[in-house]
Amino acid sequence: MAERTLYEKYGGFSQVSKIVLSFYDTLLDNDDIGPFFDEVDMSRMVDHQTKFIASLLGGPASYTDKQLKQLHSHLDINDAHFDELEVVLRATLIDHGVADEDVEAVVAEFAKRRPLIVG
Template sequence: MSTLFQKYGGFGTISKIVMDFYDRLLDSEIAGPFFDDIAMPRLIDHQTKFIAQVMGGPAAYSNEVLRRVHAPYSIDRQAFNEVAGILNATLQDHGVEAEDIGFIMAEIEARSPFVISTS
């Protein structure tokens, strides 16, 4: 049994997916503005580790840390869904299998209580 992280080629492939993901996020009218003032290289590095984590690779973000970093942004359900939807489409376009995307999206959804801070 290998992890999804290994199956899809480790950090090399994951980095490509994350770069594409962030290009799409910045183009989004709903999600883009949240990232206006953030240094992208830093965020891409963090997001790479996060995606690797939900795919079974090495990295660690506790729910408490996720809550703390997102709390200042007043993220609502609509913005969360936009980001999740863009990730889903990006994974599809990089050839990640539907079953694996289902697993990853469930992991993302499980973090929603720690990312969403406003209704």
């Protein structure tokens, strides 16, 4: 039998949604990152981000590298911002009971996308 993905292990879409909502609660309070979302439709953003995080957990992939690059190209995201996102992602996953080795696996997948997201 095939090994379960982290996406399945941690309860699929509904659980990923909860993780993403917590992630944004933290980010929106962040002085450096929060302003990126001032003019953003947050319900759409949460939907997109839930799909993205789901894909990092081995769930259904929804974004190509090209799409990720395009979606972020107009934003002035630098390495410090990305580092902060990584810190918040790690903390949020831990808060939601994701095991340490699984947190590291997800953060590693996220880190691979850095060149697509940092301007």
